[in-house]
Amino acid sequence: MKDFMMIFHSEPNPNMEPTPAEIEAEIKEWMDWIGGIGAQGKLKNPGEALGFEGKTVHSDGSITDGPYAEVKEIVGGFMIVSAGNLDEAVSLSDGCPALSNGGKVEVREIMPTEDLPNG
Amino acid sequence: MVDNQKLSEIFKTEYSNLIAVLSNYYGVNDLQLAEDIVSETFVRAMRSWSHKGIPQYPRAWLRKVAQNLYFEGIRRQKTFDDRISKNLYKDHEAFDTIEITEKLIEDSQLRMIFVLCDPRLNRESQLCITLRILCGFSTEEISRALISNKESINKKLYRAKKVLKSQLSLQDELTKEDYHERLDNVLRVIYLLFNEGYYSSTIEEEIRHDLCWEAMRLGVFLSNQQHFQVAHVQALVALMCFHASRFKARLSSESGSLLYDEQDKSLWDQALIKKGLEYLNYASGDEQVSKYHVEATIAFWHTQEDEGKWEQILMLYNKLLTIEYSPIIAMNRSYALAKAQSPKLAIEATLKLDLAGNIHYCCLMAELYKMADDSHQEVLYLNKALKLAKKESQKALIQRKLEKALLGI
Numbered sequence: 001m002k003d004f005m006m007i008f009h010s011e012p013n014p015n016m017e018p019t020p021a022e023i024e025a026e027i028k029e030w031m032d033w034i035g036g037i038g039a040q041g042k043l044k045n046p047g048e049a050l051g052f053e054g055k056t057v058h059s060d061g062s063i064t065d066g067p068y069a070e071v072k073e074i075v076g077g078f079m080i081v082s083a084g085n086l087d088e089a090v091s092l093s094d095g096c097p098a099l100s101n102g103g104k105v106e107v108r109e110i111m112p113t114e115d116l117p118n119g
Numbered sequence: 120m121v122d123n124q125k126l127s128e129i130f131k132t133e134y135s136n137l138i139a140v141l142s143n144y145y146g147v148n149d150l151q152l153a154e155d156i157v158s159e160t161f162v163r164a165m166r167s168w169s170h171k172g173i174p175q176y177p178r179a180w181l182r183k184v185a186q187n188l189y190f191e192g193i194r195r196q197k198t199f200d201d202r203i204s205k206n207l208y209k210d211h212e213a214f215d216t217i218e219i220t221e222k223l224i225e226d227s228q229l230r231m232i233f234v235l236c237d238p239r240l241n242r243e244s245q246l247c248i249t250l251r252i253l254c255g256f257s258t259e260e261i262s263r264a265l266i267s268n269k270e271s272i273n274k275k276l277y278r279a280k281k282v283l284k285s286q287l288s289l290q291d292e293l294t295k296e297d298y299h300e301r302l303d304n305v306l307r308v309i310y311l312l313f314n315e316g317y318y319s320s321t322i323e324e325e326i327r328h329d330l331c332w333e334a335m336r337l338g339v340f341l342s343n344q345q346h347f348q349v350a351h352v353q354a355l356v357a358l359m360c361f362h363a364s365r366f367k368a369r370l371s372s373e374s375g376s377l378l379y380d381e382q383d384k385s386l387w388d389q390a391l392i393k394k395g396l397e398y399l400n401y402a403s404g405d406e407q408v409s410k411y412h413v414e415a416t417i418a419f420w421h422t423q424e425d426e427g428k429w430e431q432i433l434m435l436y437n438k439l440l441t442i443e444y445s446p447i448i449a450m451n452r453s454y455a456l457a458k459a460q461s462p463k464l465a466i467e468a469t470l471k472l473d474l475a476g477n478i479h480y481c482c483l484m485a486e487l488y489k490m491a492d493d494s495h496q497e498v499l500y501l502n503k504a505l506k507l508a509k510k511e512s513q514k515a516l517i518q519r520k521l522e523k524a525l526l527g528i
Binding site: 028031032034035036038039040041043046 | 430433434436437438440441444446448449452453456468471472473
């Protein structure tokens with residue numbers, strides 16, 4: 001089994017102000033999907049959801065507001081799953097709420113650092 | 120005549136009390152010596168009581184005799200020291216006065232729990248040695264409780280004592296960090312004890328009861344200690360209370376069924392449910408949510424009639440799976456999904472579980488198909504389960520379900 005990170009991308013909508021009930025419904029959708037992966041014993045780390053607030057530090061020392069000044073998409077969260085191979089990891093994204101909201105799921109293998117010298 | 124049941128009860132509880140106290144003085148480096156003294160104490164009690172009957176204060180009697188045996192040992196050791204090796208063991212003087220009080224017993228037992236849950240021992244060894252030293256189980260009883268044979272349990276006990284011996288000397292105290300680090304181990308051992316009793320269908324009823332009550336006793340004891348009135352200890356006690364409240368209902372249902380819907384709710388112990396709720400309230404003070412909180416809350420919802428509970432239960436299983444995976448949790452989640460949303464969704468999710476050779480999985484699939492009115496698939500899975508069943512009672516149960524399902528076609 002290898003570990004893969006799922007990174008959830010979405011296009012932010014700054015005008016959206018969800019009601020508490022909507023937030024709750026969305027959390028539930030995510031939890032049901034994550035629970036399904038957990039039930040298969042393939043959830044390595046449930047990860048975190050990221051808030052909208054943020055700043056970006058640039059190499060020239062400048063700091064800009066928010067991650068979305070230059071990019072249209074933002075990373076909304078991540079989690080880590082275990083799977084035999086990339087295809088299997090990709091198939092775990094089936095039913096992910098990010099997809100039904102027009103977002104994307106990026107699936108990346110996590111490099112096993114313990115094999116590296118001084119890792 | 121001596122009342123045997125009363126006697127065995129006294130011996131069992133007093134066994135762990137006495138060992139814990141004596142080990143305070145001998146140090147854990149000689150658990151065997153403490154055990155020998157306690158055994159000798161019991162032998163003397165049997166001899167004396169079979170003539171005169173059980174004395175009015177049997178526990179005090181036992182404590183007194185154990186104390187005397189301890190002193191005898193010390194005196195013998197002292198004579199040996201004085202005459203033969205004068206300069207050794209000087210510090211024995213310090214322990215010449217022991218009086219076995221309730222307070223001493225509590226402190227000693229508390230310390231003992233943490234000593235036994237040594238991280239160098241594996242789970243099974245921790246369980247064995249806890250059953251022996253803290254619950255006073257005989258080797259025979261331990262092997263029945265853990266479904267193993269006496270030889271293998273004896274070996275485990277022997278090795279565990281050896282490991283413990285190498286660690287603590289007389290005056291060594293566990294540090295604050297030790298207590299902190301080992302708390303999770305301690306809770307796990309208590310939880311495992313309880314589960315062995317609650318879930319195993321192969322252990323005889325009497326032993327199962329004992330295991331559950333011992334686990335609860337240890338949990339409540341721990342939760343009463345000043346430094347361990349922490350949320351996850353209380354959550355664990357709450358969980359055990361909720362489960363135990365259904366013990367009777369479970370045993371009396373024809374299949375020993377774990378499915379709450381099939382149990383006679385009038386047999387649920389309301390007092391224990393209330394107790395569980397009290398503990399769960401205490402436990403909610405803390406922000407940290409442990410798996411015991413989640414499981415206790417699930418168990419709480421099961422005591423409620425509210426139909427909306429299944430969404431809650433599903434959410435809690437989702438949460439639990441982010442903390443820990445086990446096939447049982449995964450299967451319970453499927454059932455909750457069927458109840459909360461639809462059997463069809465649950466079947467899809469359950470087909471993804473890699474548990475096809477598991478009899479409980481086959482029974483669950485049959486149940487889900489039954490809920491989805493697909494008796495053809497139901498029968499298919501019941502037949503698979505029947506092939507996997509080993510015990511007669513299990514076979515009979517599946518057979519009955521099969522007959523019902525076939526009538527439905």
